[in-house]
Amino acid sequence: MTINVKTKNPTHRAVQEHYGKYAREAGSCCANSACCQEHQNTLYPSEVIEGIPDDVASFSAGSGDPVSPAKLKPGETALDLGSGGGLDCFIAARQVGGLGRVIGVDMTPEMLERSRVKATELNLNNVEFREGLLEALPVEANSIDVIISNCVINLSPDKPEVFKEMFRSLKPGGRIAVSDPVSNQPLPSYTAPKREDWCGCTAGALSRQVYASELEKAGFEDIHIEVDTETIGRMMDSGQTQAPESILREQLLDDLKHINNLDRLLVVPHLITAIKPNPM
DSSP states (O other): OOOOOOOOSHHHHHHHHHHHHHHHHTSOSOTTOTTOOSOGGGTSOTTTSTTSOHHHHTOOOOSSOOHHHHOOOTTOEEEEETOTTSHHHHHHHHHHOTTOEEEEEESOHHHHHHHHHHHHHTTOTTEEEEEOBTTBOSSOTTOEEEEEEESOGGGOSOHHHHHHHHHHHEEEEEEEEEEEEEESSOOOTTSOOOHHHHHTTSTTOEEHHHHHHHHHHHTOEEEEEEEOHHHHHHHHHHTSSOOOTTOOHHHHHHHHHTGGGOSSOOEEEEEEEEEOOOOO
16 A cells, blocks of 8 residues: 655655655764664664664664564564664564564655665565555554554654554554653753754654653553663663763663653653553
């Protein structure tokens, strides 16, 4: 199923341009951002990407590992929002098996082309990639067991609509597992988001309170939003991100445990899980 994507506003167009360039150049999407890394193996435990070719495993603009907390089962249908180069879809495809199915949705043609080529090279017949917006997902209602997403929802200019579409797409009892940058307090309203800040996964971040509230409004239950300290620790150990000047690694990790009580603003990767209730 393929749709003709018409971007709604300048934010969509800026994101398309930014990540289209990233796909063409196959380099680091935002070298100074903690959420977009050139070496994907710091975002996942090594066993998760074991056996995946280096050129696939290293191509990502993610903020963490949404696949492991998804706890995929053989035969399930998974949907990846903003599938990019396809890495999370390829990991998920191995877990749902031949009887399962993985659908990746992305609005950037260059990303779709790359992911389709890699799926063919990897001989993954249970994966497909569809062109579409997160605010208008090209999937049937009540058709998905699990939704995953990796550092993409923050890029949407209409997150409440994204959450509604996620809820619509899931089967009753379906679940979500998302890695996304989240702030510990609202971003200053007087700060006009710059294109590079939005595409760099900072200006579009929601606070934990707003994220939970919007998921609840969409109908989700059992909502959990937690700092992804494991990924942040691996990224610091690898040198791909650093603690702010004058703050030791151990101090930063300890601060993250109490992030909601800190006075200073932090935008860091979180893991978000929730369930669509089953009335049965």
